[in-house]
Amino acid sequence: MAENEAKSTEDDTGISSQEPRRKTISNAYVHRLQRRHFLLFDVLPIFGTVAAFAFLAVHPFGAPELALLLAMWIVTGLGISVGYHRLFTHRSFKAKPWVANLLAVAGSMAGQGGMVSWVALHRRHHECSDREGDPHSPNLAGGGLKGRLRGLMHSHFLWMRRHEYPNVVHYAPDLLKNRSLVRVARFYYYWIVLGLVIPAVIGGLVYQSWTGAVSCLLWGGLVRIFVLEHIVWAINSFLHMFGTRPYRSREESGNGGIFALLTFGEAWHNNHHAFPESPSFGLDWYRLDPGYWLVKLLKITGLAWDLKVPTSERREAKRIHTKIERTAAAA
Numbered sequence: 001m002a003e004n005e006a007k008s009t010e011d012d013t014g015i016s017s018q019e020p021r022r023k024t025i026s027n028a029y030v031h032r033l034q035r036r037h038f039l040l041f042d043v044l045p046i047f048g049t050v051a052a053f054a055f056l057a058v059h060p061f062g063a064p065e066l067a068l069l070l071a072m073w074i075v076t077g078l079g080i081s082v083g084y085h086r087l088f089t090h091r092s093f094k095a096k097p098w099v100a101n102l103l104a105v106a107g108s109m110a111g112q113g114g115m116v117s118w119v120a121l122h123r124r125h126h127e128c129s130d131r132e133g134d135p136h137s138p139n140l141a142g143g144g145l146k147g148r149l150r151g152l153m154h155s156h157f158l159w160m161r162r163h164e165y166p167n168v169v170h171y172a173p174d175l176l177k178n179r180s181l182v183r184v185a186r187f188y189y190y191w192i193v194l195g196l197v198i199p200a201v202i203g204g205l206v207y208q209s210w211t212g213a214v215s216c217l218l219w220g221g222l223v224r225i226f227v228l229e230h231i232v233w234a235i236n237s238f239l240h241m242f243g244t245r246p247y248r249s250r251e252e253s254g255n256g257g258i259f260a261l262l263t264f265g266e267a268w269h270n271n272h273h274a275f276p277e278s279p280s281f282g283l284d285w286y287r288l289d290p291g292y293w294l295v296k297l298l299k300i301t302g303l304a305w306d307l308k309v310p311t312s313e314r315r316e317a318k319r320i321h322t323k324i325e326r327t328a329a330a331a
């Protein structure tokens with residue numbers, strides 16, 4: 001891309017001091033960090049999940065493992081969906097600073113990237129969605145079955161090995177100004193470790209054994225990271241190739257309603273691309289959206305306000321009417 005063409009006057013961050021601010025940064029240092037993060041937090045949980053099953057020979061899967069897997073999955077999943085996505089990226093509602101900080105901690109524990117980087121990447125995804133510059137579109141790898149499969153692999157997983165890093169000064173200046181939030185987000189790696197220590201300590205105490213601690217670390221830590229990652233990545237990959245499209249939007253996003261509960265409401269991805277400013281992704285009360293349920297709960301308790309739910313006129317203006325609806329309207 002022209003905006004990323006190498007310039008001769010780069011400093012070691014890759015940003016030229018004489019050129020207008022670049023939207024993305026691409027240099028050896030950034031790519032080394034990306035590769036390390038990919039191996040530690042995207043590849044390692046795969047081996048951790050295999051290890052968890054192998055460890056069943058040593059320690060059985062019991063109620064503590066199930067409870068920790070579910071609880072940690074819900075906490076970190078809501079941290080990503082409500083914190084990283086709806087609050088920090090799209091600013092679809094306002095919340096008390098301590099609530100925002102807690103959501104940043106919960107989201108960090110998921111191991112899907114530091115908060116500011118995640119926000120910058122996701123804002124770039126919305127800016128370029130399914131066009132050149134989108135960090136994880138499945139639709140730019142050519143046609144045919146081979147191109148589609150290559151696109152799915154890229155958007156689901158492989159893009160994280162190495163990608164153009166969105167310049168956070170360009171994409172997330174609002175967050176950089178929020179000093180208390182940045183202070184919390186800076187401890188990203190510590191929060192990930194905390195997310196592993198919590199299940200290990202609880203497991204050790206409940207079972208009163210080291211094998212219990214290891215078993216709960218595996219299930220409540222690494223398996224939980226693995227499960228949530230693939231759920232979030234499936235939105236980037238499958239729901240930009242498949243799904244229903246009730247609303248007009250310029251990219252290929254689709255809704256996958258049957259996965260709504262499992263994805264904390266993120267599966268209403270076409271709704272979300274059509275109305276990115278909305279804290280509700282389901283948009284209608286009967287479309288399951290656990291992330292929005294938490295936002296509503298925060299609103300009821302006075303911890304969140306200024307929910308930017310789209311009006312019915314705005315929704316109607318973007319709605320794609322089915323053939324039957326068009327015929328009925330014309331009659």
Ligand SMILES: [Zn+2]
Binds near residue numbers: 129269
């Ligand atoms: Zn998308």
Ligand SMILES: [Zn+2]
Binds near residue numbers: 126272
């Ligand atoms: Zn979004």
